[in-house]
Amino acid sequence: MTQLVTGLTKSATGNAYKLYAGDLGKTFRQVGHGAGTAATEVLKGFNLAIQEGEFVALLGPSGCGKSTFLNIIAGLEDFNEGRLLLDGAAVRGVSKTVGVVFQNYALFPWLSVQKNVEAGLRIRGVPARERHEIASRVLRMVGLEEFTQHLPHRLSGGMRQRVAIARALAYDPEVLVLDEPFAALDAQTREFLQNELLRIWETVGRKKTILFVTHSIDEAIFLADRIAVMTKRPGKIKSVIDVNLSRPRDDNARATAEYGRIRREVAAILQEEVELGK
Amino acid sequence: MANDISLQTATVKAMLVRDAGGKSIPSIQSLLKYDKYIYGLLGLAFFVFLWWFANSTGVLNPKFLSPPQTVLMTLIAGVLPDGDIWPEIWPSLGRGLEGFAIALALGILGGIFVGSFTLLEKVLAPILLFFRNLSILALFPVFLLFFGIGEESKIAIVAWASFWPIFISTTSAVKGVERILINAARTLGAERPYIFAHVVLPAAVPNIFPGIRLAASYAFTALVAAEYLGATEGLGIYIRASQERFEIPSMYAGILVLGLIGVAINLVLTGVEQRVTRWQLGITSR
Numbered sequence: 001m002t003q004l005v006t007g008l009t010k011s012a013t014g015n016a017y018k019l020y021a022g023d024l025g026k027t028f029r030q031v032g033h034g035a036g037t038a039a040t041e042v043l044k045g046f047n048l049a050i051q052e053g054e055f056v057a058l059l060g061p062s063g064c065g066k067s068t069f070l071n072i073i074a075g076l077e078d079f080n081e082g083r084l085l086l087d088g089a090a091v092r093g094v095s096k097t098v099g100v101v102f103q104n105y106a107l108f109p110w111l112s113v114q115k116n117v118e119a120g121l122r123i124r125g126v127p128a129r130e131r132h133e134i135a136s137r138v139l140r141m142v143g144l145e146e147f148t149q150h151l152p153h154r155l156s157g158g159m160r161q162r163v164a165i166a167r168a169l170a171y172d173p174e175v176l177v178l179d180e181p182f183a184a185l186d187a188q189t190r191e192f193l194q195n196e197l198l199r200i201w202e203t204v205g206r207k208k209t210i211l212f213v214t215h216s217i218d219e220a221i222f223l224a225d226r227i228a229v230m231t232k233r234p235g236k237i238k239s240v241i242d243v244n245l246s247r248p249r250d251d252n253a254r255a256t257a258e259y260g261r262i263r264r265e266v267a268a269i270l271q272e273e274v275e276l277g278k
Numbered sequence: 279m280a281n282d283i284s285l286q287t288a289t290v291k292a293m294l295v296r297d298a299g300g301k302s303i304p305s306i307q308s309l310l311k312y313d314k315y316i317y318g319l320l321g322l323a324f325f326v327f328l329w330w331f332a333n334s335t336g337v338l339n340p341k342f343l344s345p346p347q348t349v350l351m352t353l354i355a356g357v358l359p360d361g362d363i364w365p366e367i368w369p370s371l372g373r374g375l376e377g378f379a380i381a382l383a384l385g386i387l388g389g390i391f392v393g394s395f396t397l398l399e400k401v402l403a404p405i406l407l408f409f410r411n412l413s414i415l416a417l418f419p420v421f422l423l424f425f426g427i428g429e430e431s432k433i434a435i436v437a438w439a440s441f442w443p444i445f446i447s448t449t450s451a452v453k454g455v456e457r458i459l460i461n462a463a464r465t466l467g468a469e470r471p472y473i474f475a476h477v478v479l480p481a482a483v484p485n486i487f488p489g490i491r492l493a494a495s496y497a498f499t500a501l502v503a504a505e506y507l508g509a510t511e512g513l514g515i516y517i518r519a520s521q522e523r524f525e526i527p528s529m530y531a532g533i534l535v536l537g538l539i540g541v542a543i544n545l546v547l548t549g550v551e552q553r554v555t556r557w558q559l560g561i562t563s564r
Contacts, residue, residue, distance in 0.1 A: 074464075094464050099465070100465035108459060108462075108480070109481075109558075119463070123466055151557055153561050167466070
């Protein structure tokens with residue numbers, strides 16, 4: 001239950017957190033037929049602090065607002081209360097140091113794999129030759145160097161998601177947020193990509209800060225340094241669990257006693273929330 | 279003519295039979311590839327035959343319907359560089375293409391703009407609904423008032439007529455662009471102008487094209503009507519003048535040229551469409 005921050009914006013070491021959400025609140029005003037002026041509170045008193053280079057999994061029952069929080073970090077949605085700091089500075093709108101990977105890939109279907117990965121660099125005005133080099137390097141890193149000229153829909157789901165990860169990594173963001181990126185994939189591909197994600201994360205020179213939204217307990221334990229479990233709506237962090245599994249992790253990590261212990265603990269917390277929701 | 283058809287059918291059958299014999303496998307493929315054209319030619323031949331038949335038997339008054347061979351000869355003589363149709367083609371084609379190009383630019387820009395801003399669309403909805411359903415013929419006097427009897431009014435009429443299908447299809451195509459693609463571009467750091475040009479437009483293009491093709495046919499319909507109103511040169515006025523002089527084969531030759539221009543433009547547009555929407559192969563049933 002470490003660092004369930006309420007008021008502090010600095011970590012124990014005195015450095016500003018990479019990402020800090022304090023008392024964040026978000027209310028959707030519903031417009032549309034029959035909705036009247038009803039408002040839905042999605043997040044309320046949401047506190048989360050993430051340190052530089054940390055891998056945090058955000059876990060919660062469906063509809064708890066985890067994707068909403070991710071969208072707020074990505075700058076796609078606004079919030080009503082509290083504050084959100086990135087490197088100690090307030091975040092409003094899209095931040096160019098955050099990379100986002102969506103569940104359904106969101107690749108541009110008319111662009112080749114190569115051009116998709118180059119998109120973020122192109123937007124930043126990187127010259128053609130340089131962005132070609134960078135994109136080629138990142139595509140090699142995710143193991144897709146042979147598919148650079150393919151259109152996304154010619155690839156399998158797992159490959160598409162690797163392209164999406166490559167696209168988010170190409171412009172070297174400091175924070176990477178992933179919204180249930182492997183949820184639509186079959187079990188084998190999912191485990192393969194979990195390993196791949198860890199390998200990529202560990203090979204990149206300076207470790208990126210990762211926020212990984214998922215509804216799978218196993219995925220959260222296997223990947224993360226810490227697991228933040230959310231309550232049902234209006235969502236806030238219910239507890240944060242440390243995952244003390246050694247790195248680099250491989251499939252053996254899934255068979256350790258520690259893994260089983262964490263799994264039971266997280267499952268119990270989630271179970272509570274699901275039952276409260278009934 | 280009738281003999282031609284049976285001859286053609288016989289040739290096709292003969293080719294099929296030979297292929298069924300398994301001697302030349304590639305030609306089965308090549309024949310299947312061209313089946314669309316073979317059937318099309320059959321249909322065309324049948325149409326020409328009916329035309330000829332109706333004329334020679336007098337089912338339709340031969341004074342009003344010239345036989346196909348006469349029309350064809352008039353057409354060929356007419357479109358030669360010293361023929362009488364040749365000098366009429368460019369003025370019409372120029373006006374048509376100019377008006378169409380204006381409509382294309384305004385329709386796509388306006389469509390993206392209106393389709394992207396819900397509020398704007400709501401504000402403009404009643405006005406747009408009024409104009410898009412208004413007969414272009416009713417507006418002719420207005421165009422004549424503003425642009426005079428010269429080229430400008432004709433180009434403006436063509437532009438107006440072809441603007442609407444492009445504008446309407448663009449507006450709805452833009453609204454149909456997947457939100458997630460726009461969000462992805464935003465998270466990559468893209469600003470509005472980039473998103474319009476590099477996300478909204480390419481994503482919408484496949485659904486804009488039906489409007490563009492419709493607009494091309496509207497353009498030439500409106501053009502001919504505009505030329506009937508008053509022009510010194512152009513295919514529309516040529517067709518009308520031929521009828522007034524009772525040079526019926528010339529009238530049909532003019533109609534044929536106009537129709538062929540329409541077919542050519544449609545072919546060009548289809549080619550462009552296939553090029554720019556090639557990425558959709560395998561996603562949709564195109």
